[in-house]
Every structure is written in structure tokens, then in C-alpha cells.
Amino acid sequence: xxxxxxxxxxxxxxxxxxxxxxxxxxxxxxxxxxxxxxxxxxxxxxxxxxxxxxxxxxxxxxxxxxxxxxxxxxxxxxxxxxxxxxxxxxxxxxxxxxxxxxxxxxxxxxxxxxxxxxxxxxxxxxxxxxxxxxxxxxxxxxxxxxxxxxxxxxxxxxxxxxxxxxxxxxxxxxxxxxxxxxxxxxxxxxxxxxxxxxxxxxxxxxxxxxxxxxxxxxxxxxxxxxxxxxxx
Numbered sequence: 001x002x003x004x005x006x007x008x009x010x011x012x013x014x015x016x017x018x019x020x021x022x023x024x025x026x027x028x029x030x031x032x033x034x035x036x037x038x039x040x041x042x043x044x045x046x047x048x049x050x051x052x053x054x055x056x057x058x059x060x061x062x063x064x065x066x067x068x069x070x071x072x073x074x075x076x077x078x079x080x081x082x083x084x085x086x087x088x089x090x091x092x093x094x095x096x097x098x099x100x101x102x103x104x105x106x107x108x109x110x111x112x113x114x115x116x117x118x119x120x121x122x123x124x125x126x127x128x129x130x131x132x133x134x135x136x137x138x139x140x141x142x143x144x145x146x147x148x149x150x151x152x153x154x155x156x157x158x159x160x161x162x163x164x165x166x167x168x169x170x171x172x173x174x175x176x177x178x179x180x181x182x183x184x185x186x187x188x189x190x191x192x193x194x195x196x197x198x199x200x201x202x203x204x205x206x207x208x209x210x211x212x213x214x215x216x217x218x219x220x221x222x223x224x225x226x227x228x229x230x231x232x
Contacts, residue, residue, distance in 0.1 A: 007111040007183050009042035010131060013078075013103045015096065015208075016118040017085050018052040018067060019060045023118040028074070034124040043124055044107060048078045048099040050085035078102060088153070090204040093211035097189060104186045112139075113186050116178040127180075135182065138221040142179030150210070164205065171213030179212065185221060 016024055024047055034040055052063055060066070071077045080098050083091045096115060103113060112131050116122060130141070148170045150161045162168050181189075205211050 007109055009044060009107070009110045010112045010114055010128060010180075011103050011107045011110045012043065012045040012114045012116060012122070013099045014045060014047045014116055014118055015099065016047045016049050017056070017087075018049050018063060018079075019056045020049075020118055021066065021070065024070075027118060028076075031122050031124065037125060039128050040124045043128065044110070045076065046078045046103060046106075047076055047118070048080065048095070048102070050080045050083040050091065050095050053084045053086055056085070088206045090206060092206060093204040093208045096208045096212060097193065097215075100181075100186055100189055101193065104183075104190060110183065112180050112182055114178065114180045120177045122178065131180065135222060137182065137184035138219065139182040140179065140185065140216055140219075140221045141181075143177075152207075161205065161210075165214070170210065171217035181216075185216075185219075188219075189215075 014024075014027065032045065035043060035045070052060075057063055067077065067079075078099070080095060080102065083095055083098070085095070086092055100113060100115065104110075114122075114127065149168045150158055150170050152158050152161060158168060205214070
């Protein structure tokens with residue numbers, strides 16, 4: 001019988017937008033420097049973006065040329081060309097799950113996958129230390145809200161949210177800038193999006209926070225720690 005390769009390491013997929021050059025540069029010059037510190041040898045990272053929308057194209061001159069130059073220099077960009085990169089829309093939620101699929105395909109034997117935004121500072125040594133705990137399969141590490149009512153950004157967001165989901169209560173698991181799943185949960189996402197179950201469409205709310213909560217919230221998964229705020 002073929003022996004399975006042991007799972008090891010953490011893959012960070014940093015959600016960014018095509019025009020966020022300054023944010024990516026700031027991350028490379030600050031906390032990504034910790035990749036050279038002891039204990040972070042098995043950490044890998046990639047910046048993930050989708051295709052620029054018209055507003056970004058009009059705002060940033062020679063955007064594609066700048067992205068090509070950045071990629072040639074750093075080799076740390078992953079572009080998902082099937083979606084427009086927008087902050088508020090179902091595309092934003094879909095981007096999160098497609099990014100998880102993309103990094104899992106490239107690093108199938110990573111033990112953990114961390115999704116974070118490009119405005120978040122991460123203590124990589126601390127994150128690796130937390131993930132050394134002997135978790136069983138089905139780990140979600142991140143924010144946990146319980147009993148909070150949805151508010152939204154626009155005046156009619158709450159009404160639309162209630163029509164779509166039948167309630168105003170936010171799901172237990174919410175994203176909020178940084179979350180980690182283990183390999184088993186990442187594989188579950190792949191199976192849900194590529195098997196017969198994919199024929200039943202997911203309800204992608206314009207916020208990736210809420211959609212991640214709605215997708216993961218129904219699973220009997222471990223949520224042992226709040227990385228940022230909120231308690232379960």
C-alpha cells in the first residue's frame with residue numbers, strides 16, 4: 001500500500017486587489033520578513049487577486065504592466081482571471097473559496113491554510129506556535145461571533161440579508177481578516193465545489209465574512225481560539 005505523505009506547513013493566501021501595490025510592498029517589508037526567523041521554515045505565502053475592474057483600470061495607469069513587473073520581481077502573485085476583483089459583491093465571496101482551491105492544488109500536503117487580508121499584520125511565529133497544538137481533523141481557527149444581528153453597510157443590506165437567509169442572526173463562524181482551516185476542511189470545500197453537490201448553488205452574500213460563516217457554520221468543526229475579537 002502506498003504510504004501517504006505527511007502533512008506539514010502553513011500556506012498563507014493573502015487576499016489583495018490588483019491596485020493595492022503599496023499594501024503588498026508594506027507586507028513584504030514588515031511581517032513577511034519573519035519568514036527568515038526560526039520556526040517559520042515551513043510557512044509559504046501567496047498574494048491572491050482577481051481581474052481588475054473598470055474603476056481600477058481607470059485609476060491606475062499601465063496597471064497590467066505594473067503587475068507583470070511586480071510578478072517578475074517577487075514571483076508571489078496568483079491572479080484568478082475568471083472574476084472581477086470587487087470589494088462588495090458575490091465575486092468577493094467566490095474569490096475567497098476559489099483562492100483556497102487554488103492554493104490547495106499547489107500545496108496539497110500543507111497541513112494548514114490561512115486566509116488573510118492585505119490590511120492585517122500577522123505574528124508568524126505566534127501563528128505557527130498556535131497551530132502546533134494536536135488538533136483533530138476539521139479545524140477552523142479564527143473569529144467566532146455568537147448571537148450578533150446583521151447590520152451591513154448600506155441602508156437596505158439588512159432587509160436583503162433577511163430575505164436571502166430568512167433571519168438576521170449572523171452565523172457562528174465569521175471571517176474578519178484572518179482565519180485558518182486544516183487540510184481536511186480545505187478538502188471538504190474542494191469536494192463541495194467539484195462533486196455532485198456543486199449542482200446545489202451556494203448562497204454567496206456580497207460579504208465574504210458572512211459567506212464563510214454560512215458555509216462553515218453548519219459543520220461540526222473545532223473552533224478553539226479567537227484570533228482577533230469575539231468569543232463563542
